[in-house]
Amino acid sequence: MPGLFPSRSRHPRTTTALVTALIAVGSAACGGPGASSDAPGCVVLDHLREHVLAAATSTLGGPYPSIGDSMTRVARLYGTGPTAAATVYGKSHVRLRQPDGHLLAYADDRIEFREGTVQAQGFYDLTDRSAGKTWFIPTIGTTGSFRGKLGRITYRPARPGGDEAVVITMCPGGMLR
Structure with missing residues (x-):
């Protein structure tokens, strides 16, 4: 059985539409760029930076x-x-190439x-990320004070080869914006 996102799809428009729908669903979660930490039950972790300790690329x-390429990493998030x-x-x-x-x-x-664990999973535009643009992936809290919260982790490249600026915004399920 072929994979969900083969590199040569017989239906490129269907594959692109599916990926776009998945990204849209993930981005609809509470925690857009303008979210406020004073929203009831929301958590906003701002002013973080990700420092990669080790990475391996295949x-x-x-x-x-x-x-077909992949990358694994272990990193630390630091505040101030x-x-x-x-x-x-x-x-x-790296799963697929879009028509553009x-x-x-x-x-x-x-x-x-x-305080708990956050799982971040989703598609992102690797080309935009490599160009230094802001990118995000959807999150879900799995344990501790994050359990049951949905949102996103947003990355902003600081400088080439440097740490990335990170913001994690999560709200209780059902608080979609």
């Missing part, structure tokens, strides 16, 4: 990034102080805070 599809706020265990897979030539990758990150 270039099965050709020079990275190509369809020197102590790590969370550990990130992440992986991403942009590559879509699928991220699967587990972010472990002392």
